[in-house]
Amino acid sequence: MIEFESVTKTYPDGTTAVSDLSLVVPSDRITVIVGPSGCGKTTTLRMVNRMLEPTEGRITWDGEPLSARPVTTLRRQMGYVIQSGGLFPHRTVLDNIGTVPGLLGWPKAKARQRSMELLEAVGLDSALARRFPGQLSGGQQQRVGVARALAADPLVMLMDEPFSAVDPVVRAELHELFLDLQRRLSKTIIMITHDIDEAIALGDQVAILRVGGVLAQAGTPQDLLEQPADAFVEGFVGKDRGYRSLSFLPAERLPLTDDPPATAKGRLVFEDDRPTGWAGFREDGGLSPLGGTFDPATDTMRAALDAALASPASVAVAVSEGRFVGVVEPAVILATVADHRAAEAVREPPEPAGAVQE
Numbered sequence: 001m002i003e004f005e006s007v008t009k010t011y012p013d014g015t016t017a018v019s020d021l022s023l024v025v026p027s028d029r030i031t032v033i034v035g036p037s038g039c040g041k042t043t044t045l046r047m048v049n050r051m052l053e054p055t056e057g058r059i060t061w062d063g064e065p066l067s068a069r070p071v072t073t074l075r076r077q078m079g080y081v082i083q084s085g086g087l088f089p090h091r092t093v094l095d096n097i098g099t100v101p102g103l104l105g106w107p108k109a110k111a112r113q114r115s116m117e118l119l120e121a122v123g124l125d126s127a128l129a130r131r132f133p134g135q136l137s138g139g140q141q142q143r144v145g146v147a148r149a150l151a152a153d154p155l156v157m158l159m160d161e162p163f164s165a166v167d168p169v170v171r172a173e174l175h176e177l178f179l180d181l182q183r184r185l186s187k188t189i190i191m192i193t194h195d196i197d198e199a200i201a202l203g204d205q206v207a208i209l210r211v212g213g214v215l216a217q218a219g220t221p222q223d224l225l226e227q228p229a230d231a232f233v234e235g236f237v238g239k240d241r242g243y244r245s246l247s248f249l250p251a252e253r254l255p256l257t258d259d260p261p262a263t264a265k266g267r268l269v270f271e272d273d274r275p276t277g278w279a280g281f282r283e284d285g286g287l288s289p290l291g292g293t294f295d296p297a298t299d300t301m302r303a304a305l306d307a308a309l310a311s312p313a314s315v316a317v318a319v320s321e322g323r324f325v326g327v328v329e330p331a332v333i334l335a336t337v338a339d340h341r342a343a344e345a346v347r348e349p350p351e352p353a354g355a356v357q358e
């Protein structure tokens with residue numbers, strides 16, 4: 001794990017970018033640092049690979065101060081990804097990915113083979129290997145940036161707004177790729193972003209900074225949504241935080257009824273045991289679409305509520321591999337969520353232990 005111990009960074013002109021930051025970054029997990037512009041995110045990240053040194057306090061890695069490790073060794077153990085990939089424009093994709101293996105003196109054939117493997121791992125066609133960065137889309141460049149950072153198999157990945165320069169659709173694809181890679185590779189990742197939705201979607205731990213580099217709160221996304229430490233965090237995570245926190249609650253605890261006509265105003269229509277639509281909502285007698293379904297074994301309360309809201313009958317239909325499992329009404333979903341929250345509040349003290357650092 002990497003630990004910030006009361007770290008302060010003041011630039012020579014007197015600007016304090018990071019102020020008394022204490023934060024534990026667990027190994028093999030994604031920690032996202034998020035906050036408004038100028039709150040010290042980049043400064044924090046750059047102290048980890050010693051591009052910058054703290055003015056006060058220290059950072060340790062597995063108990064050893066970073067300052068005790070030679071900078072060159074440290075940088076080889078830490079991949080670095082920046083916005084837009086930061087690729088060398090006059091080197092091919094393959095040579096870009098092989099940058100660090102090249103610096104480490106790997107034999108050419110081994111570096112090439114590793115680069116081709118990584119090209120595939122980030123979902124790019126091998127035909128792109130000979131292109132130059134300018135001949136790639138923004139999303140493709142970003143994938144190459146991730147592949148380059150992974151080339152020497154670093155223990156730690158530092159990522160500075162890696163997905164901010166692409167449109168929302170490409171960003172969603174990159175998020176999926178990134179989470180998939182992380183499931184396979186389990187790196188210790190510190191990512192920074194100004195986008196709280198991205199932080200919540202990707203972080204195992206999210207640390208919210210306020211301007212002046214003061215930690216407002218660190219915790220799991222669910223902690224931040226359900227128990228914001230103060231008005232700043234509450235404002236930052238957004239007004240719909242109650243709804244979004246449903247994404248972290250499994251739907252499996254929902255009581256289902258298997259008697260749709262008793263709960264629905266219309267009638268659920270089946271083909272064999274697969275629900276296909278609702279009857280009774282259209283004047284021409286036709287079927288209305290289901291609107292949405294959820295699988296109680298794999299989906300969340302949010303998916304269940306979405307399914308209910310999208311249904312013409314205002315009833316969420318639960319399926320497993322397309323087969324009918326039951327139905328549940330939105331009021332029951334909300335009551336189940338309220339019960340869960342009440343039980344959690346009893347189990348945990350109101351101050352989230354260890355998560356709030358003033």
Ligand SMILES: Nc1ncnc2c1ncn2[C@@H]1O[C@H](COP(=O)(O)OP(=O)(O)OP(=O)(O)O)[C@@H](O)[C@H]1O
Nearest residue numbers: 011013015017036037038039040041042043044194
């Ligand atoms: N070299 C420097 N000299 C003086 N002040 C600096 C320097 N670099 C950054 N700062 C200041 O330190 C503060 C934090 O900057 P930093 O770049 O770490 O913030 P950030 O959260 O990454 O911002 P953004 O989201 O806008 O990139 C800002 O007030 C910035 O102006």
